[in-house]
Amino acid sequence: IWVSTRFRKAGFRNAVLKGQGNALLYPDPMLRNGGDIDIWLDGERDKIIGYVTHLFPNVKVQWQEVEFPIRKDTCIEVHTVPALMFHPADRRRMEAYFDQHRDEIFSNETELPGEEGKVCIPxxxxxxxxxxxxxxxxxxxxxxxxxxxxxxxxxxxxxxxxxxxxxxxxxxxxxxxxxxxxxxxxxxxxxxxxxxxxxxxxxxxxxxxxxxxxxxxxxxxxxxxQHDSRNQIKKSKWGNFWQQTTRNLRFLTHYPREVIWNPWYRLTQFIWRKRKGYK
Incomplete structure (x- = not known):
């Protein structure tokens, strides 16, 4: 609740994604193991990222999300768009879908279990x-x-x-x-x-x-x-890039659009971050 309230006071309509809202659908909301807090802010990408990086200059920034390390015990990710697809045409369709339902989402208030007050959820x-x-x-x-x-x-x-x-x-x-x-x-x-x-x-x-x-x-x-022996952590960024690219080749015949466009998306995102001076 306090995360949502903070962003609302800063002028950003917002909605809590996934976990906390999903817990409401369980027979007992407290049965669901909590994870990160993902929150989508309504606004221009540069404005959202600018607000977060003004408070935390060294956070990791990505096209669709940025870290918001305001609490050590909870991982919070601020989203400029709720989800991501690598193929550019599919990504545009996806973003248009969320834009179409934007007002519907940011007005869908609900009470979370064990909290006082309301937040918006999809x-x-x-x-x-x-x-x-x-x-x-x-x-x-x-x-x-x-x-x-x-x-x-x-x-x-x-x-x-x-x-x-x-x-x-x-x-x-x-x-x-x-x-x-x-x-x-x-x-x-x-x-x-x-x-x-x-x-x-x-x-x-x-x-x-x-x-x-x-x-x-x-x-x-x-x-x-967490237990995938095929995911060996590499020390360098390019090592990680190569590992993920080769790892995803096993999906090529099943999901070719995303596999083929994944490396291109990651490369263009890397260039975008460098141009913007983001970490």
Whole structure:
């Protein structure tokens, strides 16, 4: 609550993404293990980054997010856009989608468990698409966390509980526009295999072949890639760049658009940070 209030007083409408809002959908909100605090600010990218770097000059800045180390015991990430896609056309479609629902999100106030006051969180309609994009992105970075799958399971159950399954075709259409159909079909198979997800809650038809590949990746990587022996930490930035590029080649035949554009995105982001003087 205090993070949201601070940014609101600084003139930024904001919404808390993922975790804290997802906890509300659990049978007991306190059962969900908390993670980072991700908060999306409404405003121009340079203005948002300028506000944060004025307070913390040495923080790590990326195109879509910037660290906000105001508390040592909690990792806070400030987002200039809720999610990221590497392919430029898909990224533009994604950002246009969030822009379309911007006012809807920044007016969706709710109370968090164990807190006093209200914060804004994405609506169910937006969350159904946003969290799929977020899980998809994790494939190409540290790996998918099991908590993300549980979160999405309860999000789908909330659709059923509140009689809003009519939102699923809209989600499916957006998934197709973003060229994520193969991934989402795989994810639906995994969720049926692991969580016994009901057929009426499938965003797209379950794809067993792709699903087995995805489940194998999840099991190999462990929770957020913490136990993936294939992820050897390199000391240099270029070493990390090369490692991630070669690591993602195993996804080339499954998700070619993101794999091919990943190195280009990371290179252009590196140049952008250097031009701006960011860390």
């Amino acid at each position: 609506t169910l309609r937006v969350n159904l698409t946003f969290q799929l994009i977020h899980i998809y992105r994790h494939i190409f970075n540290e790996g998918i966390g099991l908590r993300q799958l549980v979160d999405y399971y309860y999000l789908l159950q909330h659709c059923l509980k509140t009689g809003q399954t009519s939102l699923l075709p809209e989600t499916a259409l957006m998934v197709k526009h973003l060229h994520m159909s193969r991934f989402v079909g795989a994810l639906m198979w995994v969720m049926q295999e692991v969580f016994l997800l009901q057929d009426e809650l499938l965003v797209l038809p379950a794809d067993e072949r792709e699903g087995r590949f995805l489940l194998n990746e999840i099991m190999l990587a462990g929770n957020f890639g």
